[in-house]
Amino acid sequence: GQNIRIEIDRAQIGSKAGILLWKNKDGMIDRIRKIVMEEHDNVMKVDPAVLEGRKPIVPGIIHSTFLRFGMVPITAGDAVQQK
Numbered sequence: 001g002q003n004i005r006i007e008i009d010r011a012q013i014g015s016k017a018g019i020l021l022w023k024n025k026d027g028m029i030d031r032i033r034k035i036v037m038e039e040h041d042n043v044m045k046v047d048p049a050v051l052e053g054r055k056p057i058v059p060g061i062i063h064s065t066f067l068r069f070g071m072v073p074i075t076a077g078d079a080v081q082q083k
Contacts, residue, residue, distance in 0.1 A: 004029065005024070005028070006022040008020055008023075009023040011066075013073075016069055017065050018066050019063045021061060021063050033058045036058065037056065037058060
């Protein structure tokens with residue numbers, strides 16, 4: 001198999017969680033997404049009933065949640081994010 005190389009693009013702090021947004025410069029994530037969609041299309045050609053007309057939603061982002069807040073933080077997310 002091949003390795004997938006991702007780099008942190010930026011962090012975001014919201015009212016419920018902190019997330020890391022990643023970028024994939026080698027294009028492997030896009031290749032994986034393309035293969036998933038191609039496989040979906042192949043199954044639909046053979047037996048559309050198997051998937052009950054459902055199509056995968058392929059987001060354009062790569063992200064990881066690195067923390068969740070039990071309560072909405074007192075400090076605004078943008079103030080924390082600047083630090």
